[in-house]
Amino acid sequence: MALTQTELKREVAREALAYVEDGKILGVGTGSTVDQFIDLLPTIREKIPACVSSSERSTVRLEALGFKVLDMNEVDEIGVYVDGADEIDPRYSMIKGGGGALTREKIVASISKRFVCIADESKKVGILGNFPLPVEVIPMAARAIKARLEAFGAEVTLRDFVTDNQCHILDARGLEILEPEILEREINSWPGVVTVGLFAERGADVLLLGTNEGVKTFTR
Numbered sequence: 001m002a003l004t005q006t007e008l009k010r011e012v013a014r015e016a017l018a019y020v021e022d023g024k025i026l027g028v029g030t031g032s033t034v035d036q037f038i039d040l041l042p043t044i045r046e047k048i049p050a051c052v053s054s055s056e057r058s059t060v061r062l063e064a065l066g067f068k069v070l071d072m073n074e075v076d077e078i079g080v081y082v083d084g085a086d087e088i089d090p091r092y093s094m095i096k097g098g099g100g101a102l103t104r105e106k107i108v109a110s111i112s113k114r115f116v117c118i119a120d121e122s123k124k125v126g127i128l129g130n131f132p133l134p135v136e137v138i139p140m141a142a143r144a145i146k147a148r149l150e151a152f153g154a155e156v157t158l159r160d161f162v163t164d165n166q167c168h169i170l171d172a173r174g175l176e177i178l179e180p181e182i183l184e185r186e187i188n189s190w191p192g193v194v195t196v197g198l199f200a201e202r203g204a205d206v207l208l209l210g211t212n213e214g215v216k217t218f219t220r
């Protein structure tokens with residue numbers, strides 16, 4: 001019998017436990033797949049002195065389970081960062097931010113030695129862009145950034161959501177992202193953009209993909 005998407009998420013979350021480095025600070029992402037990972041962390045509690053989290057949501061869950069969560073400013077380097085993705089392509093570039101935590105996710109990933117992406121098989125794509133690309137913006141810039149994204153051929157909506165950074169998110173539909181690194185640099189350069197949810201310059205290092213034939217591991 002085919003596994004449900006939730007069961008696939010649970011399987012990759014379980015597999016990711018083996019990537020947690022003993023005695024090192026663990027980076028923890030955000031989303032329903034990561035929630036499953038967090039729920040399993042008590043089984044390896046003794047390996048984890050502290051975590052850095054990419055959202056208030058994950059921080060609350062981690063603290064409720066008794067884990068110490070450090071502020072990024074207390075930390076120089078993270079060993080492993082475990083997070084999900086909305087889409088991931090063959091070069092390990094990702095669209096992230098479906099859960100709205102893209103900026104903090106990018107910050108935590110930037111000081112992590114290894115990015116382990118956990119995802120069910122629906123997330124693996126040939127070309128990024130079927131999933132709406134999230135762009136976090138300073139509220140006063142939303143209209144201007146929307147117009148710039150529309151000039152790229154996107155259909156853009158303002159999400160009814162305020163981020164952990166008190167900013168807004170635009171979701172850009174209909175982009176066929178053939179050169180993720182170039183688009184990431186371009187959108188990030190626009191005044192008022194906090195972060196674009198393209199993770200290409202710093203993509204994943206390992207992909208754990210939940211499939212009905214078991215968890216498949218891809219390493220860059």
Ligand code: 5RP
Nearest residue numbers: 031032033084097098099101
């Ligand atoms: C949150 C994210 C998530 O990693 C992404 O949305 C995947 O979420 P889920 O595990 O719920 O499918 O980028 O900002």
